[in-house]
Amino acid sequence: xxxxxxxxxxxxxxxxxxxxxxxxxxxxxxxxxxxxxxxxxxxxxxxxxxxxxxxxxxxxxxxxxxxxxxxxxxxxxxxxxxxxxxxxxxxxxxxxxxxxxxxxxxxxxxxxxxxxxxxxxxxxxxxxxxxxxxxxxxxxxxxxxxxxxxxxxxxxxxxxxxxxxxxxxxxxxxxxxxxxxxxxxxxxxxxxxxxxxxxxxxxxxxxxxxxxxxxxxxxxxxxxxxxxxxxxxxxxxxxxxxxxxxxxxxxxxxxxxxxxxxxxxxxxxxxxxxxxxxxxxxxxxxxxxxxxxxxxxxxxxxxxxxxxxxxxxxxxxxxxxxxxxxxxxxxxxxxxxxxxxxxxxxxxxxxxxxxxxxxxxxxxxxxxxxxxxxxxxxxxxxxxxxxxxxxxxxxxxxxxxxxxxxxxxxxxxxxxxxxxxxxxxxxxxxxxxxxxxxxxxxxxxxxxxxxxxxxxxxxxxxxxxxxxxxxxxxxxxxxxxxxxxxxxxxxxxxxxxxxxxxxxxxxxxxxxxxxxxxxxxxxx
Amino acid sequence: xxxxxxxxxxxxxxxxxxxxxxxxxxxxxxxxxxxxxxxxxxxxxxxxxxxxxxxxxxxxxxxxxxxxxxxxxxxxxxxxxxxxxxxxxxxxxxxxxxxxxxxxxxxxxxxxxxxxxxxxxxxxxxxxxxxxxxxxxxxxxxxxxxxxxxxxxxxxxxxxxxxxxxxxxxxxxxxxxxxxxxxxxxxxxxxxxxxxxxxxxxxxxxxxxxxxxxxxxxxxxxxxxxxxxxxxxxxxxxxxxxxxxxxxxxxxxxxxxxxxxxxxxxxxxxxxxxxxxxxxxxxxxxxxxxxxxxxxxxxxxxxxxxxxxxxxxxxxxxxxxxxxxxxxxxxxxxxxxx
Numbered sequence: 001x002x003x004x005x006x007x008x009x010x011x012x013x014x015x016x017x018x019x020x021x022x023x024x025x026x027x028x029x030x031x032x033x034x035x036x037x038x039x040x041x042x043x044x045x046x047x048x049x050x051x052x053x054x055x056x057x058x059x060x061x062x063x064x065x066x067x068x069x070x071x072x073x074x075x076x077x078x079x080x081x082x083x084x085x086x087x088x089x090x091x092x093x094x095x096x097x098x099x100x101x102x103x104x105x106x107x108x109x110x111x112x113x114x115x116x117x118x119x120x121x122x123x124x125x126x127x128x129x130x131x132x133x134x135x136x137x138x139x140x141x142x143x144x145x146x147x148x149x150x151x152x153x154x155x156x157x158x159x160x161x162x163x164x165x166x167x168x169x170x171x172x173x174x175x176x177x178x179x180x181x182x183x184x185x186x187x188x189x190x191x192x193x194x195x196x197x198x199x200x201x202x203x204x205x206x207x208x209x210x211x212x213x214x215x216x217x218x219x220x221x222x223x224x225x226x227x228x229x230x231x232x233x234x235x236x237x238x239x240x241x242x243x244x245x246x247x248x249x250x251x252x253x254x255x256x257x258x259x260x261x262x263x264x265x266x267x268x269x270x271x272x273x274x275x276x277x278x279x280x281x282x283x284x285x286x287x288x289x290x291x292x293x294x295x296x297x298x299x300x301x302x303x304x305x306x307x308x309x310x311x312x313x314x315x316x317x318x319x320x321x322x323x324x325x326x327x328x329x330x331x332x333x334x335x336x337x338x339x340x341x342x343x344x345x346x347x348x349x350x351x352x353x354x355x356x357x358x359x360x361x362x363x364x365x366x367x368x369x370x371x372x373x374x375x376x377x378x379x380x381x382x383x384x385x386x387x388x389x390x391x392x393x394x395x396x397x398x399x400x401x402x403x404x405x406x407x408x409x410x411x412x413x414x415x416x417x418x419x420x421x422x423x424x425x426x427x428x429x430x431x432x433x434x435x436x437x438x439x440x441x442x443x444x445x446x447x448x449x450x451x452x453x454x455x456x457x458x459x460x461x462x463x464x465x466x467x468x469x470x471x472x473x474x475x476x477x478x479x480x481x482x483x484x485x486x487x488x489x490x491x492x493x494x495x496x497x498x499x500x501x502x503x504x505x506x507x508x509x510x511x512x513x514x515x516x517x518x519x520x521x522x523x524x
Numbered sequence: 525x526x527x528x529x530x531x532x533x534x535x536x537x538x539x540x541x542x543x544x545x546x547x548x549x550x551x552x553x554x555x556x557x558x559x560x561x562x563x564x565x566x567x568x569x570x571x572x573x574x575x576x577x578x579x580x581x582x583x584x585x586x587x588x589x590x591x592x593x594x595x596x597x598x599x600x601x602x603x604x605x606x607x608x609x610x611x612x613x614x615x616x617x618x619x620x621x622x623x624x625x626x627x628x629x630x631x632x633x634x635x636x637x638x639x640x641x642x643x644x645x646x647x648x649x650x651x652x653x654x655x656x657x658x659x660x661x662x663x664x665x666x667x668x669x670x671x672x673x674x675x676x677x678x679x680x681x682x683x684x685x686x687x688x689x690x691x692x693x694x695x696x697x698x699x700x701x702x703x704x705x706x707x708x709x710x711x712x713x714x715x716x717x718x719x720x721x722x723x724x725x726x727x728x729x730x731x732x733x734x735x736x737x738x739x740x741x742x743x744x745x746x747x748x749x750x751x752x753x754x755x756x757x758x759x760x761x762x763x764x765x766x767x768x769x770x771x772x773x774x775x776x777x778x779x780x781x782x783x784x785x786x787x788x789x790x791x792x793x794x795x796x797x798x799x800x801x802x803x804x805x806x807x808x809x810x811x812x813x814x815x816x817x818x819x820x821x822x823x824x825x826x827x828x829x830x831x832x833x834x835x836x837x838x839x840x841x842x843x844x845x846x847x848x849x850x851x852x853x854x855x856x857x858x859x860x861x862x
Contacts (some may be wrong), residue, residue: 032533032534033533033534102568105566105567105568106566108567109566109567109568110567110578111562111564111565111566111567111569111574111577112560112562112565112566117578117581117582118581121581121582121585121586122585124585124586124589125585125588125589125592128589128590128592128593128707128708129589129592131593131707131708132592132593132596132707133658133660135660135668135669392666409660409664409665409666409667409668409669409705410666410703410705411705411706411707412720412721415706415708415713415721415726416715416719416721418708418713419708419713419714419715422586422713444582448575448578448579451567451574451575451578452567452571452575454568455566455567455568455571455574456568456571458568459568459571462568473542476538477535477538477539478529480532480534480535480538481529481530481531481532481535482530484530484532484533484534484535485532485533485534486530486531486532486533487533487856487857487858488856488857489530491856491857491858491861492857494861495861
């Protein structure tokens with residue numbers, strides 16, 4: 001026979017359990033808009049009697065002993081988390097590419113402004129005017145000014161590309177030091193705290209949520225993978241050991257970032273023409289992990305800062321997306337070719353040795369492959385004398401090669417310059433080596449080509465980003481569907497458990513009455 | 525979407541915000557299009573249209589350059605023609621005077637007067653042949669900085685070469701008579717194997733003086749150019765005795781003078797046909813320019829009516845979404861709990 005006050009315990013446990021549920025429901029409602037919050041649920045177990053195993057067992061009516069709230073758990077699907085994180089890495093990469101490539105596009109874009117293409121057309125126009133009166137010093141000056149505009153535009157492009165690079169490197173430095181290193185450190189701390197709580201038998205839901213939030217953020221930055229390995233503490237207790245590693249999905253190589261309470265930091269080194277990322281492990285040599293980043297916003301940055309496009313050397317695993325180094329190189333090829341072609345025409349006395357009368361040089365007067373988009377300028381000789389530009393190549397005396405002023409009114413050299421602006425040129429990656437020809441077309445077409453390249457990239461990445469974002473939204477919705485708070489549900493729970501509470505109190509009253517009857521009324 | 529999926533408060537607000545954001549960015553894009561009249565604000569908005577647009581801009585700039593060259597050539601030819609008319613007028617006057625002087629009834633004094641008049645006309649001819657426009661000598665071919673015609677010891681020199689020494693059919697003559705000023709008018713500028721400009725691919729717009737005055741020597745060994753002929757005839761008129769020999773010499777010289785004059789006349793016709801050609805080129809380029817402008821508007825500009833309607837439609841949709849949102853989000857079971 002069960003004891004007298006056993007039933008009272010059942011009633012009081014019922015009230016406790018309902019109260020716990022009502023509290024948790026309140027917590028859920030309060031946190032409905034909290035970022036990263038997973039809804040919580042009280043785990044209520046039914047308590048059974050121990051079963052009396054006695055020597056002389058007699059069948060009894062066994063009843064349960066009520067309900068007990070054993071803990072609060074959160075509703076979270078780790079599988080959806082993993083999917084979200086990998087998708088987040090992809091979407092972030094495209095976002096970053098779009099931002100950086102748009103910056104590059106703004107440099108070259110001429111939809112609503114005048115850029116190098118317009119200046120080249122103006123230069124051709126000026127040459128045409130010059131061909132009408134080639135002996136006019138005034139027009140020669142105008143031609144020189146127009147040529148200066150072309151070279152200064154090239155200088156401007158080169159400088160702006162450098163500015164974009166500086167910005168991207170600065171941004172990446174901030175991302176690495178703040179977002180990556182700080183996040184990694186916080187996660188390690190949280191791991192430690194969570195482990196301590198779990199060992200004491202608590203379920204630290206809020207800490208879980210915090211940690212998941214940090215890991216979500218980190219997933220947007222790099223292609224990370226989260227591993228949980230069970231660790232046995234004692235007979236009854238197993239806790240999860242959480243580690244995060246950077247995994248390159250193409251090669252399978254991985255490197256650890258966080259292992260329980262230990263963490264490694266990442267450092268950025270800028271060598272001037274590219275950036276490298278190093279892993280700093282205590283007690284070990286820095287490892288170059290630049291190529292391990294295959295997704296996330298860091299990959300986007302690396303593509304932009306290190307991308308060498310078609311000039312990339314696959315044997316040393318150079319980044320082959322069209323980034324800043326690629327566009328710098330294409331502009332340098334353009335500048336070098338432009339100077340080469342015009343210097344040749346102008347040095348009509350001895351075309352085999354174009355050093356004789358260069359129109360364009362670098363800042364120290366050098367010519368040839370030393371000319372880049374950043375340093376090309378009108379030569380000092382031309383700046384000193386506007387008529388330095390050779391308008392004709394008919395010497396007055398065929399035996400006197402050094403006097404080209406035989407037919408000064410003729411504009412044949414100017415026409416040669418006009419023609420050279422309108423015929424196809426071969427732009428070589430390595431000057432002088434026709435096997436490395438990257439483009440065959442006019443100067444203007446080359447610039448249009450560059451602009452087309454970067455615009456297509458922006459368009460492409462915008463489309464990729466849009467698709468990726470859709471998938472991310474869909475996974476995010478699924479995740480929210482599992483972990484999110486639904487007001488209707490909570491409201492219903494509230495009403496239901498309030499009823500349970502009322503019913504438990506009713507039951508308590510009934511028991512009280514019964515006992516009262518036994519004590520006070522029986523045997524009277 | 526799975527119909528058994530839980531819909532949470534957060535999901536609804538997030539989705540609503542995302543949709544509103546998409547709609548308002550589309551609205552912004554249409555608004556910019558209507559306000560600027562451009563289909564694309566930067567190249568990546570519509571790369572293929574933009575690249576086409578840049579090609580059109582390039583071609584328009586080229587045509588403008590050709591148009592300028594055509595205008596310059598026309599101006600130059602007009603000047604050449606005006607001066608050539610003066611020369612032809614002088615030659616007609618000279619012809620009349622010579623016929624007057626040839627008449628046997630003239631006294632030797634009146635012949636001397638005529639001779640003087642002829643010498644004056646000679647100088648007029650020389651001056652007109654050396655005429656210049658804005659410091660450019662127009663009849664010197666590619667020699668635009670120095671006077672093309674000079675007289676040295678009574679002989680006429682063209683660009684430093686004695687005209688008497690240039691025989692018909694010689695290479696010298698070919699070189700000097702082909703040496704004119706030229707511009708690129710879009711005929712397909714090309715260069716021959718030696719790197720020299722291909723004369724068929726450009727427009728020659730100046731008249732080398734040697735084509736007007738004539739060159740070489742006559743069968744009798746005298747100069748065969750207009751200037752020297754006039755001088756020789758004047759010398760004959762100045763001779764003290766006027767015999768039948770003198771008459772015959774004058775007749776011969778006069779014949780050569782008339783042949784040479786007709787050559788000068790032909791040059792006028794040449795200028796006429798060149799000017800006609802330039803007019804034709806002007807019309808062509810004007811038409812081309814208009815066509816390209818139309819194409820440019822096609823490629824870069826918006827269809828105003830269509831875009832404006834799209835903008836209005838989007839505005840209505842956006843407002844509808846805004847109104848709906850307020851009713852979706854608020855209600856839950858709590859609103860109905862007592």
